[in-house]
Amino acid sequence: MTTKTITRVELADAVYSEIGLSRSESAVLVEAVLEEICQALVKGDKVKISSFGTFSVRSKKERIGRNPRSGVEVPITPRRVASFKASNLIKKNINDGLSKAATKPLAVAS
């Protein structure tokens, strides 16, 4: 199984064929969806999307890190990080999808 990488282009294509807007407007709208989510997170809000998952922002305190190569201790500044918790539904979808692929026999050896 080869791993593809899906990008904005594929998302915009799907919107184009599903809704029937122009390609350029589809691309603008995909961007608008992502931008709304980003803005909510930057404000510190949670983004809770049913049957998909929840994006949230966590604040991390300062802690001591270490340069793994030189062993020098450096402080890691306090920061905010975005995290995502997938809903049970998509976890199930992913596991069902991938276990099906895993049990599929590979090319028949001759």
Added chain:
Amino acid sequence: MTRSELVFKLSSAHPHLSQKDIEKLVSTVLRQIVDALAAGDRVELRGFGAFSVKKREPRVGRNPRTGESVDVDYKHVPFFKAGKQLRERLNKAAPTKKVA
């Protein structure tokens, strides 16, 4: 922000589209992401972040209440890594209070 608030915000920003179309837009984008992950693919959205699937090896877990050991099967978990631009935006300014 919930899914319906997201749809509402997008609708007011794009008043020429019906709310139904906006709902379709949001669900299409999300479904594409889920379908890609379920096919074992990655989803990379520059500036926003990347979704990928990580494998978890089978392990022997324990029921925390009874202490009984249980076999936990091999499984896949979806994973999100925030993009560089989002990380920077989160840390640039102090969070501004939402004006209701």
